[in-house]
Amino acid sequence: MSAAPVATGLGTALVLAVQVSVAVGLAPVVAGLTRQSRARLEGRAGAGVLQPWRDLRKLVAKRPVRAAGTSWVTLVAPLALLVSSLLLAALVPLVATLAPALVPGDLFVVVSVLLLGTVALALLGLDAGSAFGGMGSSRHMMVAALVEPTVLVAVYALSIPVGSSALGLIVSARRDDPSSIASPAGVLAVVALVVVVLAETGRLPIDNPSTHLELTMIHEAMVLETSGRDLAWVELGSWLRLTVLLGLVGNLLLPWGVATTADVGAVALGVLAAVVKVSALAVLLGAAEVTMAKLRLFRVPELLAGSFVLAFLAVTASYLVA
Amino acid sequence: MNGQPLNGGDTSGGPENGVRADGTRTRTLTREQLVESAGALLAAGHRLALVAGHDDGDDLRVVYLFTRAADDEAPAGLRTELSVVVPRADAWVPSLAAVSFSAGRFERALRDQFGIEPAGHPRPRRLVHHAHWPDDWYPMRHDAGDEPRFAPDTSSFAFVPVEGAGVYEIPVGPVHAGMIEPGHFRFSVVGETIVRMKARLWFVHRGMEKLFEGRTPEQGVELAEKISGDTSVGHALTYARAVEAALDLPVPEADVLVRALLLELERVHNHVSDIGAICNDVGFGIVHQHTQRLREQLLRTNREVTGHRLARGAIGIGGARLQALPDVAALQEVGERVRELVQVALDSSVLVDRFTGTAVLRADQAAEMGVLGYVARASGLDVDARRDHPWVDLGPSFTVPTGGTGDVLARFTQRVEELAVSVAVVAHLVERLDGRLGTGPLAQVPVGSGTGSAFVEAWRGTACHRVEIADGRLRRVSVADPSFFTWPALPVALADTIVPDFPLANKSFNQSYAGNDL
Numbered sequence: 001m002s003a004a005p006v007a008t009g010l011g012t013a014l015v016l017a018v019q020v021s022v023a024v025g026l027a028p029v030v031a032g033l034t035r036q037s038r039a040r041l042e043g044r045a046g047a048g049v050l051q052p053w054r055d056l057r058k059l060v061a062k063r064p065v066r067a068a069g070t071s072w073v074t075l076v077a078p079l080a081l082l083v084s085s086l087l088l089a090a091l092v093p094l095v096a097t098l099a100p101a102l103v104p105g106d107l108f109v110v111v112s113v114l115l116l117g118t119v120a121l122a123l124l125g126l127d128a129g130s131a132f133g134g135m136g137s138s139r140h141m142m143v144a145a146l147v148e149p150t151v152l153v154a155v156y157a158l159s160i161p162v163g164s165s166a167l168g169l170i171v172s173a174r175r176d177d178p179s180s181i182a183s184p185a186g187v188l189a190v191v192a193l194v195v196v197v198l199a200e201t202g203r204l205p206i207d208n209p210s211t212h213l214e215l216t217m218i219h220e221a222m223v224l225e226t227s228g229r230d231l232a233w234v235e236l237g238s239w240l241r242l243t244v245l246l247g248l249v250g251n252l253l254l255p256w257g258v259a260t261t262a263d264v265g266a267v268a269l270g271v272l273a274a275v276v277k278v279s280a281l282a283v284l285l286g287a288a289e290v291t292m293a294k295l296r297l298f299r300v301p302e303l304l305a306g307s308f309v310l311a312f313l314a315v316t317a318s319y320l321v322a
Numbered sequence: 323m324n325g326q327p328l329n330g331g332d333t334s335g336g337p338e339n340g341v342r343a344d345g346t347r348t349r350t351l352t353r354e355q356l357v358e359s360a361g362a363l364l365a366a367g368h369r370l371a372l373v374a375g376h377d378d379g380d381d382l383r384v385v386y387l388f389t390r391a392a393d394d395e396a397p398a399g400l401r402t403e404l405s406v407v408v409p410r411a412d413a414w415v416p417s418l419a420a421v422s423f424s425a426g427r428f429e430r431a432l433r434d435q436f437g438i439e440p441a442g443h444p445r446p447r448r449l450v451h452h453a454h455w456p457d458d459w460y461p462m463r464h465d466a467g468d469e470p471r472f473a474p475d476t477s478s479f480a481f482v483p484v485e486g487a488g489v490y491e492i493p494v495g496p497v498h499a500g501m502i503e504p505g506h507f508r509f510s511v512v513g514e515t516i517v518r519m520k521a522r523l524w525f526v527h528r529g530m531e532k533l534f535e536g537r538t539p540e541q542g543v544e545l546a547e548k549i550s551g552d553t554s555v556g557h558a559l560t561y562a563r564a565v566e567a568a569l570d571l572p573v574p575e576a577d578v579l580v581r582a583l584l585l586e587l588e589r590v591h592n593h594v595s596d597i598g599a600i601c602n603d604v605g606f607g608i609v610h611q612h613t614q615r616l617r618e619q620l621l622r623t624n625r626e627v628t629g630h631r632l633a634r635g636a637i638g639i640g641g642a643r644l645q646a647l648p649d650v651a652a653l654q655e656v657g658e659r660v661r662e663l664v665q666v667a668l669d670s671s672v673l674v675d676r677f678t679g680t681a682v683l684r685a686d687q688a689a690e691m692g693v694l695g696y697v698a699r700a701s702g703l704d705v706d707a708r709r710d711h712p713w714v715d716l717g718p719s720f721t722v723p724t725g726g727t728g729d730v731l732a733r734f735t736q737r738v739e740e741l742a743v744s745v746a747v748v749a750h751l752v753e754r755l756d757g758r759l760g761t762g763p764l765a766q767v768p769v770g771s772g773t774g775s776a777f778v779e780a781w782r783g784t785a786c787h788r789v790e791i792a793d794g795r796l797r798r799v800s801v802a803d804p805s806f807f808t809w810p811a812l813p814v815a816l817a818d819t820i821v822p823d824f825p826l827a828n829k830s831f832n833q834s835y836a837g838n839d840l
Binding site: 296298 | 605
């Protein structure tokens with residue numbers, strides 16, 4: 001089996017609908033799991049895994065208060081972020097490696113969609129005209145500019161042995177040939193990818209999601225002026241990104257269980273596997289954050305440059321070793 | 323100075339020159355003599371501890387309290403008060419801003435509250451009063467009358483504009499995202515580098531000094547405890563000792579030891595809290611969580627020992643009393659846990675990288691600005707009122723650690739070392755108390771008159787109170803929290819610091835807003 005079997009259009013659509021629903025349902029829980037595991041390891045009781053769901057429910061019911069002088073960007077950006085994250089959830093192989101017929105789950109498409117959300121968030125930060133939002137956006141774009149090339153190069157390194165840049169094919173190929181997972185190129189690329197996932201989703205050591213210090217924030221600074229429903233969309237969109245990217249890392253590391261057909265049993269297994277993998281990674285992420293301090297802002301480029309080097313080495317290795 | 327006439331019976335801080343019962347030399351000067359005399363004292367190694375205005379009815383009076391650390395020549399330290407009488411109709415004093423940085427700030431407060439102009443001050447701007455206070459209403463004058471109507475705060479905060487390509491401003495506060503006291507900070511920034519930072523405080527100005535007036539000395543204690551919540555013991559003790567100096571009241575030995583014990587307990591719980599909070603500001607939350615737990619344990623110890631979590635109510639005029647002695651083993655256990663946590667923190671290379679070289683306050687800068695407490699010691703200044711103005715023997719384990727590098731790391735390790743010293747001192751004091759709990763405050767403070775001052779090394783630094791009592795009533799209580807001296811050093815330390823490091827730098831200073839604003 002060298003390529004994922006092409007299912008019928010209706011089947012694919014159904015499977016993708018399941019995948020997106022699973023991602024949406026799981027996203028707040030992923031946020032809850034990282035917070036809860038961190039809390040428990042720090043010796044706190046924690047608010048519970050479902051707290052982000054409760055927060056979301058509360059926020060959705062609230063009318064947003066928008067700062068005076070904001071433009072249509074404030075109206076649109078939260079939705080743009082959410083839509084880009086939903087699209088990402090459809091494109092990245094999470095439950096199944098089936099690719100939608102119209103938009104291929106191609107690496108370049110995925111990175112572009114990712115960037116779409118990033119830019120929407122940066123514009124949102126700028127729109128209210130507060131110093132914090134601008135500061136957050138400027139830092140966010142600095143990080144994004146360093147992250148995107150690494151994502152491209154890392155996934156490119158993974159695509160070389162497969163001969164395709166479609167993420168679904170890469171995952172299937174790794175499942176069919178587990179030795180490629182432990183290959184130098186594969187390991188280097190995944191490590192590089194993990195670093196950029198942390199940066200892209202605003203986790204330690206790049207950004208501190210639990211800080212209350214306005215001046216140190218990146219992600220939080222951009223959303224300081226956002227409230228109510230708008231904030232709900234931004235939060236859900238951000239958690240979705242985290243969930244999908246963790247799912248991608250999970251499937252690259254352990255490609256088993258992913259559905260390759262639209263078969264009900266396979267999809268059910270795929271859902272279960274995705275939930276388990278993502279949850280495990282979320283707990284691991286929370287646990288890792290306990291041991292980490294936040295880098296000085298000007299050390300972040302050094303870390304990201306390091307991850308770029310890893311990705312670049314992965315590309316080199318995949319040519320030399322393979 | 324030995325040639326001055328002695329009149330130990332001086333009670334009012336009044337016009338005559340002399341030496342009070344507590345050894346304070348008093349001199350009354352004309353305005354023309356002030357600059358020269360103050361300059362001579364500063365040159366002789368004194369520092370300015372307090373400037374207090376007084377309304378004596380016909381005239382206003384300004385008292386400058388200078389102090390010098392204990393040495394072989396004067397084992398109890400030196401105190402000199404310069405008094406200047408200022409006619410109400412022609413209220414000005416020559417500014418000392420040129421010879422003492424802190425004098426310049428005291429004078430600005432004096433101008434706001436008493437309407438005494440500091441002549442020749444380089445920047446005679448408002449300090450205590452924000453723009454909504456009326457221009458000609460001076461609350462500390464006795465004829466000030468009722469609170470006036472406040473005008474809207476129309477004039478925006480004057481801060482030095484920094485111009486140039488790419489410079490922008492970030493206003494922060496006074497309402498912050500976290501649970502901290504109110505302060506407004508204006509940053510002028512290029513990229514992420516702070517070019518200049520100005521702090522606007524006095525949002526929690528409660529008129530503490532005014533509130534003391536007319537109370538009996540006993541009634542002043544609860545007020546002193548509320549000058550700054552985390553320094554309840556420090557200020558209550560400074561106040562009580564100032565009153566005792568004014569009325570020449572003795573304190574039994576056990577009560578002196580109890581007071582020293584409470585002061586160290588306060589230092590311990592605050593340092594434990596700070597150690598965690600500094601780590602939390604670089605996202606290293608686990609240390610913070612555990613220090614919070616230990617702090618809670620210490621506060622419960624306080625409650626067992628005194629009946630109050632912040633140890634309020636234990637210190638009074640003429641004594642102090644405990645309900646129980648603290649469990650030394652438990653305290654040493656806390657000290658040990660903190661030592662472990664600090665090791666965990668310092669094993670994180672990222673954390674050490676964030677702390678090292680961040681927000682450096684050089685020793686010469688600290689000395690010039692008159693910085694006090696752990697901030698001064700972390701910059702290498704050897705100042706500690708427990709040694710410089712001794713009032714109790716703290717035993718052989720008492721040392722004054724001084725760092726040197728003046729960065730966040732130095733201020734962090736300074737607290738760690740001071741904590742260890744305090745735990746050892748508490749153990750020593752408990753041993754010496756040998757089950758005694760102190761006799762407690764005087765049931766009846768004798769009605770008398772007098773003037774006295776006191777210095778106590780509260781956990782943040784040297785607190786100073788000066789009281790004037792007339793016929794059993796507080797006529798004037800002037801307070802100088804160490805934060806008043808140390809706050810202005812923060813912007814200096816921020817030179818070349820990046821914006822995201824400001825909260826860390828601020829936390830490493832952790833100055834009191836309430837204590838500064840009074």
